[in-house]
Amino acid sequence: MSDPTISVQSLCKKFVTGDTEVEVLRDISTDIESGHFVCVLGASGAGKTTLLHILGTLLRPTSGKIFYNGRDVFKSSERELIGLRNRLIGFVFQFHHLLPEFSAQENVAMPLLIRRTAPDEALRKADSLLERVGLGHRLRHRPCELSFGEQQRVAVARALVGDPDVILADEPTGNLDQETGRQIFSLLTEMTVSRGKVLVVVTHNLELASSADQVLKIGTERHVSAQP
Ligand SMILES: Nc1ncnc2c1ncn2[C@@H]1O[C@H](COP(=O)(O)OP(=O)(O)OP(=O)(O)O)[C@@H](O)[C@H]1O
């Protein structure tokens, strides 16, 4: 049997703030196969974004491991992790994190430009994805000149442009009307799950969750303790 694309083993995350330690994720284990759509559910503050950041190697767990195609990712150096993220992972952040001084088109092209794709080609691919998310008429707008939902769609286009094996999307349709949300979600699945890639979506949308191959429920029970 081949390795699953992502294997999460006994993942724990604690944050220490002052003399208070908060256990956000406790003992999470799961295997995610290629071509699977995974929904992460949980109340506000439950740890969904924290989990996504750890899956995306942006944050190290307190304990536990994550394997990507059999490789123990947190054994890699920071430099190797940057390479892995750029090659394998596309992020749609909860608060988008678009670069404010760049246009929508430049923001979407950025992952390709970082990989040293020729600028003409990078911009052409960015335009085509922005068309797909319904923003062909907003190519030159900067993030502050776009609505929140439009920024979200730019973030989706940016996550998809590099054709990553894994998309990690934090409430990617949270600010969209139902119809636009459906279109964006079907674009996400078409570009990932339908092509044997992994899509992990944080959502409060139970209808969406009912179509998932796997649902990860993050609990709100917390262990808060004062440090000795
Ligand atoms: N850097 C940090 N330092 C300390 N505590 C943190 C940090 N990041 C997150 N937390 C705490 O971890 C908990 C989980 O945060 P997280 O952002 O993962 O929640 P979430 O499930 O994504 O919530 P929401 O649905 O509101 O986006 C919160 O209670 C938060 O206070």
Ligand SMILES: [Mg+2]
């Ligand atoms: Mg969150």
